[in-house]
Amino acid sequence: MSSDVPRTVKAVDTAELVRLDAEAIECGLNRNHGAGWLVEFADPDAVHYLWPALVHRAGxxxxxxxxxxxMLLLKLRDGQQVFSLLDVLPTSFEALPETLDRATKTEIARRLEHGGLLTQAQWVDLDS
Incomplete structure (x- = not known):
């Protein structure tokens, strides 16, 4: 397994995103959304996008x-798209199918880097 992150964006449905989040929680990874948060707030019918940003090491x-x-482009139940982070095991990411064309991947990456998206934390503060 390479320790370099792949330079690809992958689409995931909400059920798969919830599974990846639960895996992060179970493994004790730092970037997760907390038990039940995605089930409560993520749009259950949406497609979300994951783009590995860096290798994280836990010595x-x-x-x-x-x-x-x-980096995660997350669509919420209210229709808002927000920026979030999720720690993912390499084998779990690699198992996700490649379903996006190059232009879509480039657009998602651009939005994640420069799209002026609210963060998940900012959205939570607005919703409170």
Whole structure:
């Protein structure tokens, strides 16, 4: 397994995103949304997008090191799209199918890097 992040964007449905989030929680990875948060707030019918941004190493947790810190374009139940982060095991990311064409991947990456998106935390503050 390479310790370099793949330079690709992958689409995931809400059920798969919830599974990846639960895996992050179970593995004790730092970037997750907390038990039940995605089920409550993510649009159940949406497609979300993961883009690995960096290799994250947890020296004290060799069984989950390295893993990938992914930028996440997350669609919420209110229709808002927000920026979030999710730590994903490389094998879990690699198992996700490649379904997007190059132009779509480029557009999603551009939005994640420069799209002026609210963060998940900002959205939570607005919703409170």
């Amino acid at each position: 004290h947790r060799p069984e989950v090191s390295p893993h990938w810190r992914c």
